[in-house]
Amino acid sequence: MTKSKGKPKGKAEQGKAGEAPPPDAAHILIQELTATPPEPPGPKRSWWRRAWRVAQVPVLAVFSGLLLGGVLIALTSPEVHAAFQVSVLQGIGTAFAVVFRAYAALFAGAFGDPLKMAAALQSGDPLAIRRAFNPILESMVAATPYIFAGLSVALAFRGGLFNIGAEGQIFIGAITATYVGYALVGLPLIIHLPLALAAGALGGALWGYIPGWLKARTGAHEVINTIMMNYIAFRLSDWLLTGPMMRPDSFNPVSPTIQESAMLPRFFADPIRFHLGFFVALGVAYLVYWFLFRTTWGFNLRTAGANPNAARYAGINTGRWIIITMTLAGALAGLAGTNEVLGVNHNLAMAFSSGYGFDSIALALLGRSHPLGVVLASLLFGTLRSGARRMQVVAGIPIDIISVIQAMILAFMAAPAIIRTIYRLRQPAEAEEEVLVRGWGG
Amino acid sequence: MSTAAAAAPRSIAVPQTRRIVMGLLFAVLGLVLWFGFGADVGAGETTTFGLTPGGVANPLPDWVLPSRPALNILALVCIFLGMVELVRGFGRMTNVALTLVSGLFVFGFLVWAAAGTSTNLGGLLNSSLDKAVPITLAALSGILCERAGVINIAIEGMMLTGALMGAMIGSVAQNSMAGLAGALAAGAALGLFHGWLSIKYKTNQIVSGTVINIFAAGITSYISHLFLQANPGLNNPPIFPTFPIPLLSKIPVIGPIAFLNNPFVYAMFILLIVIHTALFFTRWGLRHRSVGEHPKAADTLGINVFRTRYVAVVLSGMMAGFAGAYYTLGSVGRFDEVMTAGRGFIGLAAMIFGNWTPFGAFGASLLFGFADALQSKVAILGIPIPSQFLQMLPYIATMVVLAGVVGRSQPPAADGVAYEKE
Numbered sequence: 096m097t098k099s100k101g102k103p104k105g106k107a108e109q110g111k112a113g114e115a116p117p118p119d120a121a122h123i124l125i126q127e128l129t130a131t132p133p134e135p136p137g138p139k140r141s142w143w144r145r146a147w148r149v150a151q152v153p154v155l156a157v158f159s160g161l162l163l164g165g166v167l168i169a170l171t172s173p174e175v176h177a178a179f180q181v182s183v184l185q186g187i188g189t190a191f192a193v194v195f196r197a198y199a200a201l202f203a204g205a206f207g208d209p210l211k212m213a214a215a216l217q218s219g220d221p222l223a224i225r226r227a228f229n230p231i232l233e234s235m236v237a238a239t240p241y242i243f244a245g246l247s248v249a250l251a252f253r254g255g256l257f258n259i260g261a262e263g264q265i266f267i268g269a270i271t272a273t274y275v276g277y278a279l280v281g282l283p284l285i286i287h288l289p290l291a292l293a294a295g296a297l298g299g300a301l302w303g304y305i306p307g308w309l310k311a312r313t314g315a316h317e318v319i320n321t322i323m324m325n326y327i328a329f330r331l332s333d334w335l336l337t338g339p340m341m342r343p344d345s346f347n348p349v350s351p352t353i354q355e356s357a358m359l360p361r362f363f364a365d366p367i368r369f370h371l372g373f374f375v376a377l378g379v380a381y382l383v384y385w386f387l388f389r390t391t392w393g394f395n396l397r398t399a400g401a402n403p404n405a406a407r408y409a410g411i412n413t414g415r416w417i418i419i420t421m422t423l424a425g426a427l428a429g430l431a432g433t434n435e436v437l438g439v440n441h442n443l444a445m446a447f448s449s450g451y452g453f454d455s456i457a458l459a460l461l462g463r464s465h466p467l468g469v470v471l472a473s474l475l476f477g478t479l480r481s482g483a484r485r486m487q488v489v490a491g492i493p494i495d496i497i498s499v500i501q502a503m504i505l506a507f508m509a510a511p512a513i514i515r516t517i518y519r520l521r522q523p524a525e526a527e528e529e530v531l532v533r534g535w536g537g
Numbered sequence: 538m539s540t541a542a543a544a545a546p547r548s549i550a551v552p553q554t555r556r557i558v559m560g561l562l563f564a565v566l567g568l569v570l571w572f573g574f575g576a577d578v579g580a581g582e583t584t585t586f587g588l589t590p591g592g593v594a595n596p597l598p599d600w601v602l603p604s605r606p607a608l609n610i611l612a613l614v615c616i617f618l619g620m621v622e623l624v625r626g627f628g629r630m631t632n633v634a635l636t637l638v639s640g641l642f643v644f645g646f647l648v649w650a651a652a653g654t655s656t657n658l659g660g661l662l663n664s665s666l667d668k669a670v671p672i673t674l675a676a677l678s679g680i681l682c683e684r685a686g687v688i689n690i691a692i693e694g695m696m697l698t699g700a701l702m703g704a705m706i707g708s709v710a711q712n713s714m715a716g717l718a719g720a721l722a723a724g725a726a727l728g729l730f731h732g733w734l735s736i737k738y739k740t741n742q743i744v745s746g747t748v749i750n751i752f753a754a755g756i757t758s759y760i761s762h763l764f765l766q767a768n769p770g771l772n773n774p775p776i777f778p779t780f781p782i783p784l785l786s787k788i789p790v791i792g793p794i795a796f797l798n799n800p801f802v803y804a805m806f807i808l809l810i811v812i813h814t815a816l817f818f819t820r821w822g823l824r825h826r827s828v829g830e831h832p833k834a835a836d837t838l839g840i841n842v843f844r845t846r847y848v849a850v851v852l853s854g855m856m857a858g859f860a861g862a863y864y865t866l867g868s869v870g871r872f873d874e875v876m877t878a879g880r881g882f883i884g885l886a887a888m889i890f891g892n893w894t895p896f897g898a899f900g901a902s903l904l905f906g907f908a909d910a911l912q913s914k915v916a917i918l919g920i921p922i923p924s925q926f927l928q929m930l931p932y933i934a935t936m937v938v939l940a941g942v943v944g945r946s947q948p949p950a951a952d953g954v955a956y957e958k959e
Contacts (some may be wrong), residue, residue, distance in 0.1 A: 119899045128919075158579070167756075167759075170734065171759070171760070171763055171764075257743055259743075259747075302607065309936065309939070309940050312940075313939075313940040313941050315936070315939040315940045315941070316939070316940075318690070318743060319885060319886060319935070319939060320891060320936055320939060322882050322885070322886070323886060323932040323933075323935050324932075324936075324937050326879065326882075326883075326929070326932045327929050327932050330925040330926070330928050330929045330932075331925070331929070333925045334925035334926065335924045338923065346655030348572035448759050450754070452752070453747060453750060453751050453754075456747050457747075457751065458745070460744065493758065493759045493762035494764055495754075495756070495758035495759040495762060496755065496759055497755070498751050498752070498754055498755025498758070498759075499752055499756050499759060500755075501751055501755070502748050502749070502751040503752070503753060505744070505747070505748045505751065506734060506740075506752075507747045509734065509738075509740040509741065509744045509745060509748060510734055510738035510740045510745075
């Protein structure tokens with residue numbers, strides 16, 4: 096942080112936050128203390144410090160989200176209400192107990208019970224070991240579609256676009272993957288599986304390409320177009336599942352089961368669903384990272400997103416990059432749907448995607464539109480989701496609390512100034528990475 | 538904004554090409570009416586339209602049309618309009634002609650669909666109007682917000698929360714007015730939250746809207762799971778009764794369709810007129826719009842941009858809460874999870890479709906409502922076209938409008954841009 100740059104920024108921020116200005120002498124002193132010279136003499140900052148600077152807002156946002164979620168659990172618990180009628184002290188005690196019980200169930204459901212794990216390892220019984228470790232594996236299964244969908248939104252953000260249509264792209268990707276999965280018979284796995292994956296990616300890509308093309312050619316805003324595409328995708332899947340793609344022997348709107356050769360292989364015996372998709376997702380995340388930050392194309396994409404004017408001046412065809420960005424984002428989201436079909440469900444049912452589209456926006460923001468961040472955020476959301484199921488059973492807290500917590504995390508990520516004000520953090524040296532979304536006009 | 542506008546090379550439709558495309562489109566629709574629908578109808582078949590919605594006393598006699606001649610006449614009108622468009626063009630009236638042709642085509646479709654049987658046209662229109670109410674109210678919510686330069690994609694979430702609060706407070710108080718007040722308050726609170734994030738903290742407005750949507754979906758389902766399912770008494774609000782408007786409901790055809798309804802329908806008409814007048818014919822409206830078009834200029838003239846925007850988001854939230862209350866206090870009478878089913882987003886589309894004007898948005902909402910009502914009718918009539926495709930049409934139409942094929946819709950210039958006071 097240079098002096099000249101840091102000072103006015105700090106002032107402006109204080110003015111915005113509406114705090115009373117401190118007395119002058121103290122003010123100057125504080126500024127002298129906080130405004131460090133550009134390269135501080137002495138040892139370089141340790142890597143964990145730098146990591147903390149990047150991670151402090153996300154970590155504190157997650158922490159605050161969980162905290163507020165706890166407050167909500169306590170406020171809505173009839174048990175706590177009853178205890179408050181006895182005495183205030185008991186009420187507070189019960190509130191803590193209820194929240195602790197809920198979160199204990201959440202973490203046990205997400206990671207597994209450490210005691211059970213230890214006991215299983217000691218006993219050496221493979222079945223017991225698998226059972227004990229199933230929760231954490233299940234969390235990874237839940238995180239896998241999040242990784243794909245989060246990458247989709249993150250990539251679009253990098254290209255200056257807001258892909259709110261991940262949901263529809265997930266549907267279309269799932270449809271095409273399912274079709275290839277059950278219609279092609281007699282192929283070996285080594286051919287059929289990649290083919291099904293590619294089909295899913297292609298389906299999603301098509302659903303991303305259309306709004307991208309419309310944006311590039313006519314300036315129609317991608318947000319409203321992707322929302323419309325979502326609804327078209329829902330209706331299309333409605334029609335396909337009640338008509339051409341309906342399982343012949345069934346009265347339910349469900350597609351036929353895909354061929355064995357198109358399924359993502361599972362690593363363990365049946366109750367454990369942990370499958371290859373997780374590693375595919377990690378690989379794709381690395382590919383996206385490599386593409387965005389290690390190739391000229393990725394540089395062009397980011398430039399076109401960060402500053403279209405500069406990009407055009409540098410000879411980048413921004414219209415083309417809008418189309419490419421949306422297509423790639425669609426392909427990634429399509430893979431999320433594909434993964435669910437090929438890895439978990441093995442067929443396509445109506446409304447199988449439970450709001451991944453909107454969650455993925457939270458993921459991309461939480462991960463700061465960086466593939467590594469998205470993977471970490473997805474693991475977090477996956478564990479929350481899968482733990483919440485246990486919380487629902489054990490502590491009777493509806494699973495929807497997770498959406499509330501996610502919304503709060505997202506709010507804190509979107510307005511880091513709130514987090515900085517609450518925890519009295521320093522302003523960042525460089526400008527916040529912003530999501531680049533513009534008005535409807537184009 | 539300007540940078541983004543330049544980013545996309547806009548292909549402004551050349552009037553000449555557009556005229557030819559439109560003319561050909563009209564003619565093709567006419568040909569479809571003649572050969573697609575008209576030829577498919579048996580020679581002597583008739584189509585019977587009921588003109589009064591079901592359950593109304595003294596219904597009008599049915600309207601019986603000979604199917605094939607009617608279709609042929611409709612086809613000739615369409616083809617004639619297409620020829621006129623091709624030869625000399627309607628100029629500024631092109632969109633009117635397009636609306637007319639689309640209307641004729643849809644009517645022709647109905648004549649074909651109900652050939653040999655009867656269908657209740659009055660009931661169809663009545664249920665279109667019913668289904669258009671929440672969409673119109675959502676669109677009005679969007680207009681209030683976006684005319685002041687704040688994008689509100691949180692309408693869906695606000696509606697859901699309004700619906701829940703309306704149901705709960707209405708049930709506890711056993712009073713639908715109290716429920717309505719609760720719904721308005723819930724919407725206003727979320728609107729304030731939207732403003733707080735996007736005006737004070739200058740969060741991206743679409744992101745902050747998404748926050749509210751996720752939050753609302755979560756909290757309403759959470760409360761519903763935790764309280765409403767266990768205590769049905771909490772989810773049993775009294776609904777506003779249907780009542781006829783004294784004189785107007787006696788008008789033949791239109792009366793029973795529009796003036797024998799739920800109070801929400803009348804409220805929608807009143808709000809349409811009030812908001813249209815307020816926005817375009819009052820000083821308040823001029824200020825409101827100026828903040829959405831050029832906040833810096835408005836600020837220079839002494840208009841408090843932040844306050845205007847806060848007022849806008851709160852009003853927008855209240856309107857969305859009202860739209861949500863329609864479900865629990867107007868039509869359904871209890872809260873179900875995610876019961877708004879994306880109507881908030883459709884409202885946004887209607888707003889854009891209607892070019893950010895109340896009556897334009899109302900027209901678009903009617904279209905969405907009609908498509909919705911039509912697909913349930915078509916399912917009964919047993920038409921070989923899957924109803925899902927009919928349901929897709931409004932979404933496709935929105936995208937076509939957005940792409941500027943039917944003329945460009947023009948958002949407020951500062952829509953979605955946080956205002957930085959210098």
